[in-house]
Amino acid sequence: MAVRGDDGALGDDASRVEGHCDERFAAVRAAFEDNFRERGELGAAVTVLVGGETVVDLWGGWADPARTRPWERDTLVNVWSTTKGPTALCAHLLADRGQLDLDAPVASYWPEFAAAGKEKVLVRHLLSHRAGLAGFRAPHSLDELCDWELTCDRLAATEPWWEPGTRSGYHALTYGHLVGEVVRRITGVLPGDFLRQEITGPLGIDFTLGVPGEETGRVAELEHPRVPPTAEQAAVFQQLSPLALAALLNPVVGADGANSPQWRAAQVPAANGHATARAVAALYGIFAGRGVLGGHRVLSAEAAERVREGQGSCRDLVLGPGFAHDTEVGLGLWLSGANGSYGPNPRAFGHDGFGGSCGLADPEAGLSLGYVMNRMGPRVADDPRKMALVDAVYRSL
Incomplete structure (x- = not known):
């Protein structure tokens, strides 16, 4: 697989996608490779579980903008608001x-x-x-x-x-x-300590709030290219209320802040989870498995169902200007609804992270997905790279 070189052109000498992909899900591998070829991916990983079995586990690209460190099987990256699901x-x-x-x-x-x-x-x-x-x-x-x-x-x-x-x-x-x-x-x-003691530690899930000092060498460096806003994006920004500005920009935390030792040493359970795609798929897989992951019951079926209990559809007071439709949040995660953010099942649910990452759970399909990356896109949700992967997964079922 060719990915873009320093000059933005496609180069045949770049790293290749590695990992496992069940032949039934070849479309997911193709979409993942296309994210590098066509959608500006730098480094990324995607994992898909169906019925508790790993059917896709792929990674590729670079862990740093300078392209000196290949993305490895165990590379960690800040997943921003995808953190909110485990919280x-x-x-x-x-x-x-x-x-x-x-x-x-x-x-x-x-x-x-x-x-x-x-x-x-x-x-x-x-x-x-x-x-x-x-x-x-x-x-x-x-x-x-x-x-x-x-x-x-x-x-x-x-x-x-x-x-x-x-x-x-x-x-x-x-x-x-x-x-x-x-x-x-x-x-x-x-909360990070509780999560580790009760869930991620016993189940061997590679997810932490912040990063323990001994693990910092595994962390990918985030990049957020500065591109001029489109006219549509500028118009949305002009509509932001004082509330929205306070929610999104007080404080401003971008790639530079998230790459800092200070951010990695803290617990910010809304936004500084560090994980592999495998870990994200596993944690959201607890919900997809109706409380069970890998034969281990973590939650009762009732508790796992409760997370997607809708609290009422509305135009969100903070994000509303950026969406052309109402949205609905359950008790911790967003419902896919008619807009299909998490696939065609309107009762599927999940959470996107600033710049592109995603965790998805679909109990009806027994499906969970984790997607993580280090080159941040401009969207708060529904990044084209994530949507290409989600579409490919459902076409493969």
């Missing part, structure tokens, strides 16, 4: 064990949260981006976002931007601290 999984595991009531006020676990009129905000509002806390009202730096106690204290003191429970407004960076602090109040440990 929600922590809450659902506690609910399944009877330690967390999704219909209880958040303040019953986190008393300080009742400030500024939030005493009636429910745990389910946190999970479904309906808590009204999509952004900080005062400037909040990257340094401060990486400070767990400070960020949680500020969120607890913040007045909601809208009436909680009435509409969704994408909590791009605050989601993980809100859900994660409830997890911490119940368990006594940060």
